[in-house]
Amino acid sequence: MFALDSRLQQDCLLIGDFPLCRLLLMNDANYPWFILVPRRDEVSELFQLDAADQRQLWQETTLLAETRKDTFAADKMNVATLGNVVSQLHMHVIVRRRGDAAWPAPVWGRNPPRPYEEEQVRQLVSKLRLVLTENFEFSGEVA
Structure with a gap:
């Protein structure tokens, strides 16, 4: 049975599910920072997934x-x-732009997280809805 790590639950917002992965948004508006988590039990390394996964x-x-x-x-x-x-x-997919809060350094531990406001999340999810049309199910928790 798949269970999301408690730290990811605490630090992220649930967006929805691809066929394999749960899509999360790191609750840090400093960067558009997404996390994909394969919905497989007890997997910590890429090589533990079978070839199809x-x-x-x-x-x-x-x-x-x-x-x-x-x-x-x-x-x-x-x-x-x-x-x-x-x-x-889990796979981090982070949008980086020159001049962002940490550029060009890594984002980890660089700046205190700046939680998203509700309207920011709504706008971000609206953008996602335009491009994630096939094989993606949005969570009922997102706007």
Whole structure:
């Protein structure tokens, strides 16, 4: 049974689900920072996914990164799995722009998180609805 790590639950907003991954938004308005979490139990490393899930994770990551780059006029997309704090496998997809709060340094621990306001989340989800049309189910929790 899939269970989302408590730290991710605490730090993120639920957006919805791709066929494999749960899509989260890091609750930090300093950066459009998305997290994909494969809905598989007890997986902490990419190689623990079977080959089909590895391909699906990469497809979902690529789709998300490509649509976010265009939507947010990114200068660079940061895509990474780290897992030093949260061991549950998760993929960070972070929109970076010259002049953002941490540019060009990594975003981790650079600035205090600035939680999203409700209207900001609504606008962001509206943008997502325009591009995530197939094989994506939005959560009932988002505006």
